[in-house]
Amino acid sequence: MVTSSIPRNKPDFGLGGQHAPALWPVLSFSIGLALTRTDLLPLLPAALLWLSLLLVLILRGSRGLAAMLAVGAAMGFLSLWTDAQMARVEPSWLKGEQLITANVMRVQSMGVASRLRLKDIARQDGRKLPGLADVYAYGLRGRIWPGAHVRLRVRFHLPDNHRNPGAFDYRAWCFDHHLALAGSAIGDVTIISQRMTLFASWRERIRKALTDVPASGVIAALLMADRQHVPEDWNLAFSATGTAHLLAISGLHLGMVGMLAYLAVWWLLTRRESWIVSLPVRPLAWTAALLMALAYAHLAGWPLPARRAAMMMTAGVLAWWFSARVSPMQVLMLALALILVLDPPAIASASLWLSFLATAAIVLFSRRSHRRSWLQRIGMLANVSLLAWLATLPIVVDLFGRLPLWALPVNLLLVPFYGFWVMPWALAGALASILDWPQLAHAAMQLAGLGIEASARMLLIVQRLPGGDVVTVDVPLGNQLLYALLVALGCLVFWRRRQGAGVALIGAAVALLTFSALHEARLGSWQWVTWDVGQGAASSIMAPDGAVLCLDVPGRRGSRFNGGYMVSEGLRSLGHRHLDVLLISHAQQDHIGGALSLVRRMGGVRELWLPVSARKAEAARPLLHWAAEQSVAVRWLKRGDRIRWHGAQVRVLWPEPAENESNGNNASLVVRLQMPDGPALLFPGDIERSSERQLVQRGVHPVWGMLIPHHGSRTSSSPAFVRALQPDLAIAQTGRGNRYGFPDADVVARYREQGASVWNTADGALLVNWQEDLAKAHIRSWPESFSVRRRLALQWAAGAL
Secondary structure, eight states: OOOOOOOOOOOOOSOSTTTOTTHHHHHHHHHHHHHHHSOSSOHHHHHHHHHHHHHHHHHTTOHHHHHHHHHHHHHHHHHHHHHHHHHOOOGGGGSSEEEEEEEEEEEEEETTEEEEEEEEEEETTSOBOSSEEEEEEESOTTTOOTTOEEEEEEEEEOOOOOOOTTOOOHHHHHHHTTEEEEEEEEEEEEEEEOOOOHHHHHHHHHHHHTTTOTTHHHHHHHHHOOOTTSOHHHHHHHHHTTOGGGGSOOHHHHHHHHHHHHHHHHHHHTSSHHHHHHSOHHHHHHHHHHHHHHHHHHHTTOOHHHHHHHHHHHHHHHHHHTTOOOOHHHHHHHHHHHHHHHOGGGGGOHHHHHHHHHHHHHHHHHTTOTTOOHHHHHHHHHHHHHHHHHHHHHHHHHHHSBOOTTHHHHHHHHHHHIIIIIHHHHHHHHHHHHTTOHHHHHHHHHHHHHHHHHHHHHHHHHHHSTTSSOBOOOOOHHHHHHHHHHHHHHHHHHHTTOHHHHHHHHHHHHHHHHHHHHOOOOOSSOEEEEOOOSSSOOEEEEOTTSOEEEEOOOOOTTOSSSHHHHHHHHHHHTTOOOOSEEEOSSSSHHHHTTHHHHHHHTTOOSEEEEEGGGGGOGGGHHHHHHHHHHTOEEEEEOTTOEEEETTEEEEEEEOOGGGGGSOSGGGOOEEEEEOTTSOEEEEOTTOOHHHHHHHHHHOOOOOSEEEOGGGGOTTSOOHHHHHHHOOSEEEEOOOTTOTTOOSOHHHHHHHHHTTOEEEEGGGOOEEEEEOTTSSOEEEEEOOOOOOHHHHHHHHHHHHTO
């Protein structure tokens, strides 16, 4: 009897060299680039790891992979050098006012101001800035367009980071985008010449069509990648439900544009039999789809997800033209390589890896979907969505600070809805706008907006369900890597027909990540954090049992990245994912402007403590409206109130009832917090000398630490007030380089004469930790988190001048 070894039907997901020969070379290149370009590891460990990998690959005979690892590292060094050349700034650009000419790349409305992204910047003396600059100017709304050539007087400064735990590295972002300077225009901006480009005119027509359209901010995000007018509560609802990707122009949106163009051209070319016979109908239809998708991406300004999707579509169309049989995974890997070669900083982009992992999961699983029934295809879609959720969960948690437990069912509903309702109507409105059919454009935009509003209402309902808005702390990198390893092993075991073991491994990974994301810090003693929030005030008190009280949160009207964003990211970084009490000293924007953002980002607050003067204050209305909607308790504080909070005694010393009729500085709450058998802290808001005089007359008692009133202005901190308090620690909350000159030098000297250690949050957030017996405090200022590699690259470039 003749026997033959017939191979078992093992699952094939396109990871072998036959289906995706680019997989391991691209992976080697990406590792080399990541080790040199990112700060994932310190310099010395990164160098040792790179050298070890190189030696292992050479000893194993994988010289091609070793070469790709070396090429990736070289690309990282080269890109750092070239970016540093664009980001470097000569000191003379920072001295006084500069009269410049420049070309406008982008115009962004920021309320009453406009933010101009400038290039080709030249001074009167002929010196040119290699990189770009962001300049804020007033009175330009509707008068200036991208492509304008302008003359203006500017006071420049270097991009700067807020020095807080968990802070976003804005300087690194500017470095990667060649943004060398920021500044404010002084006086009028002279438009030397201005000619609106074709695409700029199209964008302006689309903006006009969006007037009085519901959900116009979301439509602008979908069509032009302009997300600044998406309501904050909607943004957070999309993040909490795992659907934030719907707001980013990515493969879904380019795919819809391409498919509509494909169907239109295919229908046109199949009207005649001779065309069907003589013309390559499908390749022509795919080419039309690609061209339309590229035009759409150009209209949106080429955001990173759009560039990635456009590269993948280009590879697919070329494969059609040349009749190449290329696996989707091969196309995905080649697109990744092309993105990283053209834009090396993208190696550190969370959005790139979020999209790449989701697409890779879909590609791997969908290879098993051939010749299925509709019911089986729906099941396959659910499985693919689950796999994409598992693949991207750590990045989603890290990026949005939410655990999206409802992501799977919500995406199964909204992705088709956006694909077959919202996007077609929005695109139809955009096309009608471009063709100057305003009534048709407005009608189409209305239909798209109504669909978006309905979906947003659904998301807000889901957000209120149990598990609908789960705030997380920052997950350690080691736990994220362990999660990825367990999920990968679980999928491998599952696909090798050991479903039980695979599900157990994946379940363990999800349990690990969930525990890490939900586990809050318990310090066992008191902590006081005074945040670096610019020219404003924000503090937090953490009790030994983990309770959190925040006092004041600043922010500009309409700003997304205000004090509320900074404090919420800082609390999450320190291991806190809830807020017990928000106390507002008085209802002015530099103390309350970011309060609504903070409570939303922290998933709510248990209680609000507000001064009586805030009842009628305009700045307090959004917060009070939200509190009424969420049934949050509001406690109105007045002089003489005493509150027991987690063992500490909170006492309100000011204001007088007469001051409650105004919302001035002297209406600020003055609050004393006495720790149990420990030091006392004073939070005096913005009170001025007249209020200080009355407090001294009534007999104010010494404190261990305090905030300097009114950010260190000379209108406050009278000598008698400072002598009566005798603080060991005095903190001024100011913005770096603020135009008021805070803190005043005489005020600082006054506190130092009383033996106080004076700190300024402009130098970084201040963290005060007490020992368990409260006998001794450890004080430290939070350092800047600017990328080490980028700092060295800038120093390297400066030395080569």
